[in-house]
Amino acid sequence: MVGHYPPHGGGIANHLDSLVRELRKRHEVHILTYGTVKPRDFEKEFVHQVKIPNIFGIRGISFALLASRKIVELDDEFDFDLIHAHYVGTTSYAGVLAKKKINKPLIITAHGSDLDFMSNLPIGRYFVKKSLIEADEVISVSHYLAKKALSLGARRVRVIPNGVRPLKDSGERGEVITFIGALRRYKSPETVIMLAKEFPNERFCIVGEGDMRKELEREAPKNVEFLGYRSDVGSILSRSKLLILPSLREGFGLVILEANCLGVPVVGRGIGAIPELIRDGKNGETFKSFDDLCKKVNRLLKSVKRRRKEGVFGREVSKKYAWERSAEEVENVYRAILHSP
Numbered sequence: 001m002v003g004h005y006p007p008h009g010g011g012i013a014n015h016l017d018s019l020v021r022e023l024r025k026r027h028e029v030h031i032l033t034y035g036t037v038k039p040r041d042f043e044k045e046f047v048h049q050v051k052i053p054n055i056f057g058i059r060g061i062s063f064a065l066l067a068s069r070k071i072v073e074l075d076d077e078f079d080f081d082l083i084h085a086h087y088v089g090t091t092s093y094a095g096v097l098a099k100k101k102i103n104k105p106l107i108i109t110a111h112g113s114d115l116d117f118m119s120n121l122p123i124g125r126y127f128v129k130k131s132l133i134e135a136d137e138v139i140s141v142s143h144y145l146a147k148k149a150l151s152l153g154a155r156r157v158r159v160i161p162n163g164v165r166p167l168k169d170s171g172e173r174g175e176v177i178t179f180i181g182a183l184r185r186y187k188s189p190e191t192v193i194m195l196a197k198e199f200p201n202e203r204f205c206i207v208g209e210g211d212m213r214k215e216l217e218r219e220a221p222k223n224v225e226f227l228g229y230r231s232d233v234g235s236i237l238s239r240s241k242l243l244i245l246p247s248l249r250e251g252f253g254l255v256i257l258e259a260n261c262l263g264v265p266v267v268g269r270g271i272g273a274i275p276e277l278i279r280d281g282k283n284g285e286t287f288k289s290f291d292d293l294c295k296k297v298n299r300l301l302k303s304v305k306r307r308r309k310e311g312v313f314g315r316e317v318s319k320k321y322a323w324e325r326s327a328e329e330v331e332n333v334y335r336a337i338l339h340s341p
Helices: 011-023 041-046 059-078 090-102 122-134 143-151 190-198 213-219 233-238 254-260 290-302 304-318 323-338
Strands: 031-035 047-051 083-086 106-110 137-140 157-159 176-180 204-207 224-228 240-245 266-269 284-287
Touching (some): 011 254, 031 059, 041 047, 047 059, 083 090, 090 106, 090 122, 106 122, 106 323, 137 143, 143 157, 176 190, 176 254, 190 224, 190 290, 213 224, 284 290, 290 304
Parallel strands (some): 106 137, 137 157, 176 204, 204 224
8 A cells, every 4th residue: 555644644544544454354454655654553564654855846756756666675575466556646656656667556546636636737637647547447435536537547447435434422412513624725614714704603613724724713703613633523523513514625525424424414515526425405415605505504503303304314324434345345446456367
């Protein structure tokens, strides 16, 4: 496996952590990430790293070159069956370069910002297209991303959604309206600040860190609380009436399933892969404009019965996204590639 991995944070690291936990029940799995990091004690011998300069503009290219060499070295020692790179771009290009030297199959998983953002950059587009063309198999976490991958040169794409880990339920209910995500422009957290001003009698909490935090804190009314980065997402969602997801781009939207598994309906912008997870009027609501968002939120706040009904349906939706099932589907891709003539 090549990509972000704990102790790194973020969506890809969490995805990879959960996938590896499942695959390790039946396979020996090694991970190559960037360092310097301290691997967890139980997997020290399986986590490898390359140190790259922390200079914007050359970090990615440096990783592609150094990681490809490291994959070749590790293959000499462990004789891998295949390479699976997570994030289409310089990370996957490391796999492309290594594949040419060790002649092992390359699988690539597209996660979201790689195809939504990286492919729009001049040099990034080269790494994305080259990776998609050279890969033996491309996996995407949503149908939305699958269409993008095909338009960028992938020969075929297998859709395997993320799973959702069980979250601890604190038992508290319905106190706040919540946002969870990076405090960056593409997540549109300022929309939640605007919403808080429209509903001054409701409490809002914003969970996450990012370069917009100070700006948001200056603009926020008194009914907004900033919690920063939190690992106890379950306890926060447990006491939420609603989750707001106003992202301007979203390749999957795992937080939708995390909220749903605790019976919390989600109001999300109807873009990217969000409509694939929110069954409008069933486990949440989608919106197109800020006025539309206010109407949907107001309707849910006025009806406890409606929130409860959408929360119950959300629990059923979340059960369909188990990591055991996702890992089995990934294994099927591995078998098909390894046993193909």
